[in-house]
Amino acid sequence: MASPTAPTISATGISAPTYAEVLAYLQSKYRSIYGDDIYLESDSQDGQFLGVIALAISDANAATIAAYLSFSPGTAQKAALSSNVKINGISRAVPTNSQADLTIVGQAGTVITQGFAQDQNNNKWVLPATVTIPPSGSIIVTAVCATAGAISAGPDQINKIATMTRGWQSVSNAFPASEGAPVETDSALRQRQKTSTALPSRTVLEGTIGAVAGVAGVTRYVAYDNDTKVTDVNGIPGNSLAMVVEGGDVSAIASAIAGKKGPGGGTYGTTSATVMNVYGMPIPINFFRPTYRAITAAASLKALPGYTSAIGTALQQAVSDYVNLVAIGGGPSGTVEWADALTAANSIPGSNTFKLTALTLSGPGGPGTPDVPLAFNEAASCTPASIVLTVT
Template sequence: MTITTTAPTVSAAGISAPTYADVLDYLQTQYRAIYGADIYLGADSQDGQFLAILAKAIDDANAVAIQVYNSFSPATAVGAALSSNVKINGIKRDVASYSTVDLTITGQAGTTIANGVAIDIAKNRWSLPASVTIPSGGSITVTATSQTPGAVQAAAGTVITIGTPTLGWQSVTNPTAAAPGAPVETDTQLRARQAVSTALPSQTVLDGIIGAIASLAGVTRYAAFENAAGTTDANGIPAHSISLVVEGGDVTSIAQEIALKKTPGTGTYGTTAQAVTDAYGNSTTINFYRPTDVPITIDVSLQSLSGYSGTIGDEVIAALVAHINALPIGAKVMLSRLYLPANLNGSADSASFEVTSLTIARDGGTPAAADLTLAFNEVATCNTSLVTLTVA
């Protein structure tokens, strides 16, 4: 393509720049206009190599200019530029986090637990908030944080040991599984959260609640449901109520955001109950769900071809596990969509095998070639031990 300038241009469609080949052709044309059309500028000539160096320098400068231009938008910025952009929405990139778990603390009313610690059956230690006071009802739900960073696992009912004996503190348990910690938030994840955060000042109350929950530290997945009808809906949500399903995050912070954003008189529904006191001293119990983990069993059969190895089989298992664990809360596990990760998303290694059979099951059932339906407050989970790989 013939160009008239080597510089980037900005139009209604955004920024664009000529290609390296176009820049080199432009320089060669101008060079011949000075020294004559018969001058030799091949790649094996000194003049040709010199012009190629100039063209590469211009092309590199253009690429940087495009990156700078794109860094001003959350949709195209990367790295530090994206971290800076999202501040305008009142959010920031999540750093590497610790696993959290909701604990039900039981004991004598009025007992204050200072810097308490609970221990699970795997000897992992979970730190309670700095100060926890057991109310008149004799129990309270708090969110404890793992003392070890990363994805520390704790199944429901496994955090049962009091690590710091305190007079009046009688028992501890976790009614739901721990929400595993996460690494530093990726650009893709931050962009998605930034898009949701713009709902904070929205005109729809439910959108505002979702935006507030999404902005809380430690929240990894969430879903919101509203029943505006006068009767209980198909999910069991009572009339004129909302129900949020939140993975990760502090139970108190979640309840406070729901109480702050919901309209007066709107009921909340869920198995996690947390008392919230407003600015006038009125106490309200906010209910929401922690997602129920549903283990997904996968049986996959491969026909090995030239170049197949056990390492490729491990890649298939890892891809299937990653796909299941990335599904949203309440999402159906669709069998047809598992064939893409099972085939390694069409990567070079996918040519070394054929997927001959793929079946799935939930809750330890018998795998079958059928989709799996989850309840609105359930989330699919998987690990390598739940995937059976057969290679012929």
């Protein structure tokens, strides 16, 4: 029979006694050997010795539980989680560079080799190794910023040709760049692992979403399937699939959609790429890049004992982080939720040092009522500096 200090595995999972329970067990065994009158409090030599043993047992139990939990993607952490998700054909995202969809305009047939574009801040954006301008005179390609990190570029800010090529006339970006990201967190990787299980799904739509989610660099995405014969409220034509995808390479996203979408169904969006099928036939694939809706907020606080400016800064960061995590299109509610922003503000460490007396969210169209609605292809965007604090 196992010692009562050891971990046990039952139908509900793994468990182990606490440090206090282990120490009490050792003390009871010690007294059964040396007598009930022996002094074993923490200020005695024997008591301290038993405390060291109890701590060692508890640490070993914790390591055993961690090893047990590391076999499940839902509970594994760090390197163990990175290893688990390989079963689903995905891997933890490494730090990425910003990406932007560039419209290259020039003479038909012009070949741009190892091309660069440049933005207004002199950041270089690397084009694919070879870009051939088609007969239409323009092509959309995904460029990668040469500088790692969250390099931003607004619409039409990437407009300089850095490598002069005969026949290449202009370059521009119709949409803001997708900023680079740090190494993927455990929580984000778990969520992506759940989505990736849709790849072998029984529905075509789930399989398409799973394929797009697995494209390197993709951060947020949403799919709208109009399976009727009439245009829906979002302007999506009948019998068409519209996906809104943030991040990732245009060609890779188009290939993922083409490989999973059902035959005969059209795709809809403002970004287009052509994919060749197994028979060498061109398939035009359309999808949306999100347009960004700037969200601001005004918060009024009543400071209580212990409040510092650092706590106010943490509140601004928490509300900003919530807004930036809202799903494209606002999720099921279609809005940036005032109640969720309020919860984020009141959940920071030190929230007991202030009383939040007012919080208002606003978009470009004015204050929310109290939520801020998002269009189907809009992504909410917010910075901590956009959260105005009034402290009394």
